[in-house]
Amino acid sequence: MGKLNHHKSCQFYKKSQTIFVEGSFPRGVFCINHGKVKVYALGDEGKEQIVHIAKAGEVIGFRAMLSGEPYKLSATTLEDSNVCFVSKDDFLNMLDTNASLRNSLIQELSKELGERAIFITNLAQKTVRERLAYSLMILSDIYGDEPINLSREDLANFVGTATETLIRLLKEFKEEGLIDTQTRKIFILKKEEIIQLAGGPR
Numbered sequence: 001m002g003k004l005n006h007h008k009s010c011q012f013y014k015k016s017q018t019i020f021v022e023g024s025f026p027r028g029v030f031c032i033n034h035g036k037v038k039v040y041a042l043g044d045e046g047k048e049q050i051v052h053i054a055k056a057g058e059v060i061g062f063r064a065m066l067s068g069e070p071y072k073l074s075a076t077t078l079e080d081s082n083v084c085f086v087s088k089d090d091f092l093n094m095l096d097t098n099a100s101l102r103n104s105l106i107q108e109l110s111k112e113l114g115e116r117a118i119f120i121t122n123l124a125q126k127t128v129r130e131r132l133a134y135s136l137m138i139l140s141d142i143y144g145d146e147p148i149n150l151s152r153e154d155l156a157n158f159v160g161t162a163t164e165t166l167i168r169l170l171k172e173f174k175e176e177g178l179i180d181t182q183t184r185k186i187f188i189l190k191k192e193e194i195i196q197l198a199g200g201p202r
Helices: 002-007 062-067 088-097 099-125 128-143 152-159 163-175 191-198
Strands: 009-013 018-020 028-034 037-042 048-054 074-077 081-087 179-182 185-188
Touching: 002 088, 028 062, 028 088, 037 152, 048 099, 048 128, 048 152, 062 088, 081 088, 088 099, 099 128, 128 152, 128 163, 128 185, 128 191, 152 163, 163 179
Parallel strands: none
Antiparallel strands: 009 081, 018 074, 028 081, 037 048, 037 074, 179 185
């Protein structure tokens, strides 16, 4: 951590500000110090598919950097955030000289690969209602004690459905007493029932 702190530079990003763009080449890695960031791909018609929401403490952009290929995804802040940057040369030098960091990175890559496979399977095999329940559980873990605070469009892009469908389903969930909403904020009221609706325990 001392070496990382020595080499990093931090920058304040306003909400909806881009960190990196699909197709560009990585110059280093980004560590989220404060805030939340959506990582997403763009479809043929420009519609976003959010594949991950990163929170404080997570490192993003290192897979493209390690492969030497352009970013396959884009990253944009969901709220005002403080994001630190470590250059490619500094990060690779630390990997070469720090076995603990190297092993941690391998573990993170393996974990993420498994989580991404589960996420894709859920998108493909669950109904939209089940996907929303599953997504709410993921987001509940990310936001912790805070209410889920996403625009309806971003939430729809995370669930993988149309915004109109998402709004209808949120209304149903609220009428069933599973959640409560205040403007864009979502409060989980019956977590166990949502978990069952999502397909069982996580």
